[in-house]
Amino acid sequence: MDQVYEHLIVRCKESGLRRTKPLEFLLQVMSQENRPMTLADLAEHPVLASNCDKATVFRLIGRLTDKGIVRRLGLHERAAYFTLLLPGRHQDFLICSSCGDIKAVKAPCPVHQLEQEIAEQTGYSGLYHELEFFGTCPSCQPPSDTRHSLSA
Amino acid sequence: MDQVYEHLIVRCKESGLRRTKPLEFLLQVMSQENRPMTLADLAEHPVLASNCDKATVFRLIGRLTDKGIVRRLGLHERAAYFTLLLPGRHQDFLICSSCGDIKAVKAPCPVHQLEQEIAEQTGYSGLYHELEFFGTCPSCQPPSDTRHSLSA
DNA sequence: ATACCTGCAAAGTCTTTGCCTTAGG
DNA sequence: CCTAAGGCAAAGACTTTGCAGGTAT
Numbered sequence A, B: 001m002d003q004v005y006e007h008l009i010v011r012c013k014e015s016g017l018r019r020t021k022p023l024e025f026l027l028q029v030m031s032q033e034n035r036p037m038t039l040a041d042l043a044e045h046p047v048l049a050s051n052c053d054k055a056t057v058f059r060l061i062g063r064l065t066d067k068g069i070v071r072r073l074g075l076h077e078r079a080a081y082f083t084l085l086l087p088g089r090h091q092d093f094l095i096c097s098s099c100g101d102i103k104a105v106k107a108p109c110p111v112h113q114l115e116q117e118i119a120e121q122t123g124y125s126g127l128y129h130e131l132e133f134f135g136t137c138p139s140c141q142p143p144s145d146t147r148h149s150l151s152a
Numbered sequence C: 001a002t003a004c005c006t007g008c009a010a011a012g013t014c015t016t017t018g019c020c021t022t023a024g025g
Numbered sequence D: 001c002c003t004a005a006g007g008c009a010a011a012g013a014c015t016t017t018g019c020a021g022g023t024a025t
Helices: A002-014 A021-033 A039-044 A054-066 A112-122 B002-014 B021-033 B039-044 B054-066 B112-122
Strands: A070-072 A081-084 A093-096 A102-104 A125-136 B070-072 B081-084 B093-096 B102-104 B125-136
Touching: A002 A021, A021 A039, A021 A054, A021 B081, A039 A054, A054 A070, A081 B021, A112 A125, A112 B125, A125 B112, B002 B021, B021 B039, B021 B054, B039 B054, B054 B070, B112 B125
Parallel strands: A093 A125, B093 B125
Antiparallel strands: A070 B081, A081 B070, A093 A102, A125 B125, B093 B102
16 A cells, blocks of 8 residues: 555656655545545545645646556546447447547457356446447557558 | 337337427437437537537436436546556446445456457557446345345 | 426536746756 | 746536426327
């Protein structure tokens, strides 16, 4: 836990971020909580609430995301996504982090068995899952030499 | 495609929704696009933009979600979630749709191979994925008889 | 005929930015 | 010293709601 914190501090330094109090507090909170958190979760956490501004947390998160130290979860646009729920049809998605293009994954989803196990082990009911793959689509990749794009 | 539309119309009727123009247009658009869409995607779609108000789309989506005809994707609170990106550590999550509790899934993630295949088949680079399980946690389930909750 | 639904517009909530000050390296 | 980072406050963006009139059943 504390090891994680130290690791993060090092990576921030390597990334050229200045070691400020707010940064330290933020990393401390995130490494302790170890779960996805919203800006509000973070900013309202006692440690952060009493030590730095919401805007600072916001900008820190932005920098950490740029440096690849933090990841923003979910379909990226800042808006809710909705999809039809059709009986017997389950879709997984492939999303381009750059242009935001979303397409359905053709391959069968390999998660159903795990879903079953989780239901049994945790007592959760009405279980379903969402699986998204993120990456950079061929059109958004920097033009290199002779890469064959097998699909658009 | 049109079959899907008809199916949806039927389900809406069964759910007690009135068959209004905006509803028809919305279902038409969603069944044609067949991908996750934001409220803005929907409301700004030519068909909907010229035929109904944003607020109407919003309320329709709400009703459809209540009826289980549409699903809202992602971690549900209306806010972005952030998580640490630690080398060699991948986390999948189990989220309670009712209380919003988020915990990490213990079991190893079964998706890596598929991820590999997708990278090869689509030409996407820098691929990663997010997998979330949603359901109702034991504490949020209506108290029934003698269910053993094997974990909290 | 009535309850549900729509459109318009305003209010709310969370996010994002400007600007000046502070402080890390 | 110089420039990145912080704090405060205002502006933005998307979502959500109130209300009055329309319409499916």
